[in-house]
Amino acid sequence: MKKVFVTMLILVFTVCVFAEVNVAIVFATGGLGDKSFNDAAMEGMKMAKEQYAIEYDFAEPSAITEYETYLAQFANSKKYDLIISIGFDQADALTKISERFAEQNFAIIDMVVMNPNVASYVFKEQERGFMVGYASALMTIKTGDVRINEDKLVGVIGGMKIPLIDANIAGFMTGVNYADNGVKSIHSYVNHWADPAKGKELTLSMYEQGADVVWGAAGRSGLGVINASKEKNFYSIGADSDQGYLAPENVLTNGMKRVDNTVKIAIKDVIDGKFEGKIYSLGLKEDALGYSLNLLPEDVIAELEIAKKKIIAGEIEIPATIEEVK
Amino acid sequence: MKRFWKQGIEFEMIKIFKKYENSIYSFTAILLAFLVGSILIHLSGFSVIKAYSALFDGAFGNVFNLTQTLMNTIPLIFTGLAVAIGFKSGLFNIGGEGQMYLGAFATAIATIYLSFLPVYILIPLVLIIGGLAGSAWGFVPGYLKAKTGAHEVVTTIMMNYIGILITSYLLLKYFKEEGPIPQTALIPESARLPELVEYSRLTWAIFIAVFVIIIIDIFFKRTELGYKIQTVGENRSAAEYAGINSNKMMVLSMMISGFVAGLAGSTIVMGVLHRFITNFSPGYGFTGIAVAVLGKNKPWGVLFAAILFGALQTGGITMQLFAKIPMDLIVIIQGLVILFVAAPILIKKLLRK
Amino acid sequence: MNIIEFKSIIKKFGDFIANDKIDLIIKKGEIHCLLGENGAGKTTLMNILFGLYKPEEGKIFLREKPCKINNPHKAIELGLGMIHQHFMLIDRLTTTENIIVGEEPLKNGLVDMKKAREQVKQISDNYHLAIKIDEKIENISVGEQQRVEILKVLFRKAEILIFDEPTAVLTPQEVNNLFTTLRELKAGGKTIIFITHKLEETMNISDRVTVLRKGKVISTVNTCDTSPKKLARMMVGREVLLNVNKEKGDLGDKVLEVKDLSLIGKHKNIILKNINISIRKGEIVGLAGVSGNGQLELEECLTGLRKVTSGKIILGGDEITHTPTRIRRKKGFSHIPSDCLKRGLVSTYDLTKNIILGNQDSFTKNGFLQQNDINEYCKEVIEKFDVRCQSLNESVNNLSGGNQQKLVIGRELSTNPKFILAAQPTRGVDVGAIEFIHNNILKMRKQKKAILLISAELEELLSLADRILVIYEGKIVSEKNNYTKEELGLLMAGKKASDEEILETGNRIRND
């Protein structure tokens, strides 16, 4: 009994010591409940609280104009060891606020702000592209699955032709080539982040051409990709978070962006006193990118794990632009 | 003698009351809203004192917070005025949001092409361009109302959607800056309104807003056109009897209303965002309706109401951040204010015991 | 029994005393008339009784018990019912809905429309108040609207009915019907308070009369002991000439000509057919007719508020058939509208803003209204036309009904027009004011203006007009210089005076 009491006391004590670290987070305008970045980031905060016993506050702005006010309010209180911005549209606001509060440490996820007190966490997009591309190539040659056709073709649909998306596509293509089993890949762009109808249209046209695994790296337009796969019963791959719930029989896997882990990493750096205002490129190694299991068969998972280890070990080169893909 | 005195005082009080009747009702409405709000806060298990002191502190507690309140007030002044102007001609302009987007977009694009102009021409010019874009957006429902009788509430709501989507489309198609964010490039330095307090984003736009209030006030009190528009709103039959072309007046008032709503967008682009971004507004156009209702459609009333709503918005941030009370409560208080203002009969009854 | 007793009631609006120590007794089962000039305080007193205003001093006894009436609900509870000077009906609702509103019979928490209809039907049968049960208010005549108001009051089981100038808007026929109803109500044991400006009506319907002047009770008399002349004298405080004397004048050029004007309605119904009118300088042409026979539409056609189907309107030699109202006004077209409150005034505006209505551009310089000039002009007009008000900046809502009318007339006669369209110019004004308005119209005639007088008042037409046209069902059925009252009444009701006459009229129209 006494022992238990003492352990508890120690526990409380440790918590108190670590509770010195305060973190604030400003979410993207979608707010909590978006089943995407904000929710994932919140998950990361909770994990950090559990593991490192930090305290946190959060803000849910309802409009872009409010980012600055929230960031300034947090910074002005001088209470926080780190203030995290979620979402790329906070860049303008954070640039100004971080200049103004030069003593305050900030972090931004998925975007770069070039100030000495801002740690920018971006992703090696091509790595997750590689994983899902490789998975697609291994899947499409399977037999005895109604969702799979004869053709050895897979596809990827990007939201817009911008470097970030092209890195994903380049990764996807490299992954397909890596399988080296005669599978070919095609790609196209929706040119909009929130046009599911167009996304679906493009997916269906890929399906007509014989593609039976299609990845949508296209924001909300990607919903159209999943929708199409559900309608015509073939495989689709989701992006960023686990979108399996949208079509449990058709979402093969997801190219995951682990914002939760990234948030945790950013907080850990501060706790360890390693905060630096620079660009961090995270990937498979840090568990900041990855894939989800969903409908993947055992053998494919095994292959993927082998490739993942090789990537982390630096044994596989993945180019970040389509032009570089051989 | 004593009785005489008592009567005299009573009479004076009635006179004062009559003069400020509207303001007294509005203040009572606000007080009641806060009172009911405090009950809600209490029932949700928060401390009322903590909540309201955080709210007040967040809105007016220091210079920075005050500047943020005023910054939030500016677009509400414009959108509130826009609704009030529509009301003057008897039209319910719910299209402030769309008109504001048009104004913001036009201003952002115009600055890019006109950046060679000297500042003292550039700034007024792009403001006017923003206003005209909003004006064009107000013209459509006005014209439809005049020609076909299409109800302006329906058409302005539809124009909101069209306005928000069309600016987004044009942006993505022609003007988008490189990068993942659907936004234009930053507007040139020369087109940015100077900040009054460094880093506050409170700019000269506040003076523009007050200037517009004065203009609109004079317009309706002193000008013939203002008189005609108002007459249409007060009594359309009488206006037509007097030879006033009520259709023309309705279209004009929608255009003026749209112009002012457009300025909300222009000043946000020139003072706050320094570029056009899709979905930038937290619904200024709609809050403008509440502002106009609370301000009794009077220009100076709108100023007062806009400050109140700006303060609630800004103070609400502090309340949310540091007293941990959900922002929804602010929305509820705003709703209650409107409820009590819109139900003056209730308040009149309460006041007359 | 004294069903109502007012004891030294005082009501002030600011410095102004609208009711000054009013003592008044109403007996159960009588029809009691309240007479008084415009602004004498009749409506105010009734509003106090009905709980709309709170008096500064004084008591009201109801059924010989003192009682406080703080609001209309209380008044209704106590068995009072008021038919206001300006109807308070909701245009978009049906007659039945208007009658039951607030007192709806319920079934399972929902309005039981079937029962409501039955109840309304029953009351309307009992008192011979014929209405179309499911018609919207906007589609029925003024007389019928009034019946709806009465039914509304009866539906709430009123014992005391207050009528504020009910006859001002009615046609002679409708007045007769109303009087029948009033007698029936009286026979049914109801008490009636009746406000009017018309002395004959008072003589005709009431048991007792109380005259108010400047907020004070002058006296209460039995109707059988008095005469119109005596009453007029009590009201105005001086001798009133009930008949104006008109000098003979010579006629000048034609000012207004209406040629073959026709108007076809939405449902292809004929509203006006081949109307021909010509009016010369210094001439008053009367247009007689029971309201609802096309006068209102003719009024709107002439002013440009409605497009004519065919025909021409010529003003001072220029065709104005398709000219907008604004230009017509510029050309010297002046208009006293029949519905003064709806068309002639903006009730929320103050006097100065109303005085420039229709003429606003004359007071504008560089787009700005010249408030000083306007104030001067306004002062002039209200002095000249004896509009009683407390200040130029009060809203016209505060003016008594008759003063509102005088304000409009003052405005329209002060613009030095060529032609004056005077539609029902004396509706709702007191005898003194009628005399005054009539004199002003005659003054205009003397100044060689052309005047079209649309009226439902036979006396008014007979005493003012040089020539009278009778309109019936959208057609001019007769035109003559002198009619007898009876003759005119018959023609207005659509009965032919004699075949000869019709022939004669027809010939003249053809020869013109």
Ligand SMILES: Nc1ncnc2c1ncn2[C@@H]1O[C@H](COP(=O)(O)OP(=O)(O)OP(=O)(O)O)[C@@H](O)[C@H]1O
């Ligand atoms: N709400 C008000 N505020 C100020 N003055 C008022 C108000 N109501 C009435 N008055 C004034 O009180 C006086 C009496 O008005 P009231 O309406 O009782 O007259 P009335 O006898 O009904 O006249 P009418 O026959 O013209 O209807 C008028 O001079 C009017 O200007």
Ligand SMILES: [Mg+2]
């Ligand atoms: Mg009256």
